[in-house]
Amino acid sequence: MTVLSFCHSSGFGSSLSGFIIYFITVYVHKLEPAQFKVVGPDHPVTAIVGEEIVLPCHLSPRMSAEKMEMTWFRSQISPFVHHYSDGKDQYGLQMPEFQGRTELLKDGLLNGSVALRILSIRPSDEGQYHCLVLDGIFYEEALLDLKVAGLGSVPLISVERHQDGGIWVVCQSADWYPEAEVLWRDLSGRHLPSFSETTSQGENSLFETETALIVTELSNQKLSCCIRNTVLNQEKESAVYIAGQSPSKPHTELIQFRVMGPGHPVTAVVGETIVLPCHLSPRMSAENMEVRWFRSDFLSFVHLYQHGKDQYRNQMPDYRGRTELLKAGITDGNVSLQILNIRHSDEGQYNCFVQDGSFYEEALLELKIAALGSNPLISVESHQDGGIRVVCQSAGWYPEPKVLWRDPSGQELPSLSEAKSLGDSGLFETENSIIIKERSNQNLSCWVRNTFLNQEKESTVYIAGQLPAKPARLNHLNQKQNKT
Numbered sequence: 001m002t003v004l005s006f007c008h009s010s011g012f013g014s015s016l017s018g019f020i021i022y023f024i025t026v027y028v029h030k031l032e033p034a035q036f037k038v039v040g041p042d043h044p045v046t047a048i049v050g051e052e053i054v055l056p057c058h059l060s061p062r063m064s065a066e067k068m069e070m071t072w073f074r075s076q077i078s079p080f081v082h083h084y085s086d087g088k089d090q091y092g093l094q095m096p097e098f099q100g101r102t103e104l105l106k107d108g109l110l111n112g113s114v115a116l117r118i119l120s121i122r123p124s125d126e127g128q129y130h131c132l133v134l135d136g137i138f139y140e141e142a143l144l145d146l147k148v149a150g151l152g153s154v155p156l157i158s159v160e161r162h163q164d165g166g167i168w169v170v171c172q173s174a175d176w177y178p179e180a181e182v183l184w185r186d187l188s189g190r191h192l193p194s195f196s197e198t199t200s201q202g203e204n205s206l207f208e209t210e211t212a213l214i215v216t217e218l219s220n221q222k223l224s225c226c227i228r229n230t231v232l233n234q235e236k237e238s239a240v241y242i243a244g245q246s247p248s249k250p251h252t253e254l255i256q257f258r259v260m261g262p263g264h265p266v267t268a269v270v271g272e273t274i275v276l277p278c279h280l281s282p283r284m285s286a287e288n289m290e291v292r293w294f295r296s297d298f299l300s301f302v303h304l305y306q307h308g309k310d311q312y313r314n315q316m317p318d319y320r321g322r323t324e325l326l327k328a329g330i331t332d333g334n335v336s337l338q339i340l341n342i343r344h345s346d347e348g349q350y351n352c353f354v355q356d357g358s359f360y361e362e363a364l365l366e367l368k369i370a371a372l373g374s375n376p377l378i379s380v381e382s383h384q385d386g387g388i389r390v391v392c393q394s395a396g397w398y399p400e401p402k403v404l405w406r407d408p409s410g411q412e413l414p415s416l417s418e419a420k421s422l423g424d425s426g427l428f429e430t431e432n433s434i435i436i437k438e439r440s441n442q443n444l445s446c447w448v449r450n451t452f453l454n455q456e457k458e459s460t461v462y463i464a465g466q467l468p469a470k471p472a473r474l475n476h477l478n479q480k481q482n483k484t
Ligand SMILES: *[C@@H]1O[C@H](CO)[C@@H](O)[C@H](O)[C@H]1NC(C)=O
Pocket: 062, 107, 108, 109, 111, 112, 113
C-alpha cells in the first residue's frame, strides 16, 4: 500500500506521478470495487464553434467530490484536458490546446457533479472524453462523446458573367462544420441543380463552400441559396432577383427526358407493400443519374439513388429500412420505388425527381392509404324503447367506412346511433346501434364497407326475440367477407 501514500502526498508533481503509477496498478490488479459510479450523458453532447460547452458528469449515488481527485482526458491520461486534486485545479501537464479554456464547475462538487466547462470550442475538440474520478483506492470513469458544429456565414450571392448561354451565379459561405449542404431554389421553392460545387477546409478546420448555377437569360427570376448544417438542423439563406437581359438571345431549353408518374393516385393497404411507379420518357438508362424520391423536403428524402448506389444518410427516419429502388428496370428508365410495411402516415404526395448533370425533371404522385378493418362484432345490450338494443363494433378501417344494418333480404334497417372515431393508430373505429322489436325472430346483419377498396366485412346474428336475463354477447351465426 505504499502506492496509496503517494497519492495523498502533497505537491502536484509527485501527486501526479504517484497518480499515474497508482492508476496503472489499479488497472492491472483492480484492487477494490468502487463505491460509486461515474455517470455521463447517454448521448453525444453538441457544442458550437466559438461558444462554450459544459460536459456533464456526476457521481452516483450523489456524494461530495470535493476531496476527490478527478481528471478529464482524451486518448491518454497525460497530458490531460483538466485535472483537479488537493482541492485545486492543476494545470501542470495540460494539453496545450486546452490551455486557458477549461474550468471544473466547483459549485456542483458538493452534490457530486464534476462537470467541465470548455470555452471557445474548436473543431479539434470533437471526439471522446473520459471523466475519471478517484477517491482513495477507488476509481471510476465515464465516457462522453462531444460533437462540434459550426453555423457559417450568411451566404453571399454574386451574379458573375455570361457563360454557356446563361448567367453564371455564385453562392459563397464560410465557417461551417461539419461540411454543409447547399441548395439552390427558385421562387416556388423548387430545387435547382447546381452547375458546380466546391468545398474546402480552411486553416481553422471549418468548411467553405462555393457553388455555381447557370440561369437562363430572360429568366426574370428570384433565386435563393440555402446552406444547411445537418447536425444542428439549422440553415442560412440569401436570395437574389435576376432581371432578364439581352432579349436578342432566344430562350431555349433542351428537354432531354421527361419523368412520368402513373397519372392517377396509387392506393396502398396498411401493412402491405406498394410500388410507386415512375419512369423516364423516352426510355433511357437512369443507372448513372440521381433518382430522388421525396415528400415536401428535398433534402430529407424518402429514398436517394446517387453515384450508382442507394444513399441512406439524411433519409427520413419514418422510411428507414422500408424503401427500395427497384433496379431491375433502371437501365430501361424505370425508377419505381417499393415501400414495405405501409403505414397510415405514408399517405400524401411524393416527388419522383431525376437529375442527369445539370438537367432534371420530376413527376408528382399521390399515394392514398386504405385499411380493411376487423369483422364486425355484434352484441345484444339491453332493453330500450320497447325493443332490444343491438350494437355493432369494428376497428382498423381507413378511410372512414360505411356501416349499415341489413335484414336477410339485404334491406337497410334504420340505425339508432352511429359513431366513428380515429384510434391511436390513425385508423377508424365504428360503433353503430339499432333497436329491434322483441319477439322479432330475425337474422340481423351488420355490414361495414371500405368504399375505397370496394371491400366489405359483414357479421350476422340471429335474435330469438327474447332477451336473455342478463345482457350477453351472442356468437356470430356467420361471417362473410365479400370482394365486389
Ligand atoms: C448539483 O449542483 C449543480 C450545480 O450547483 C446543479 O446544477 C445541479 O442541479 C445539482 N444537482 C442536484 C441533483 O442537486
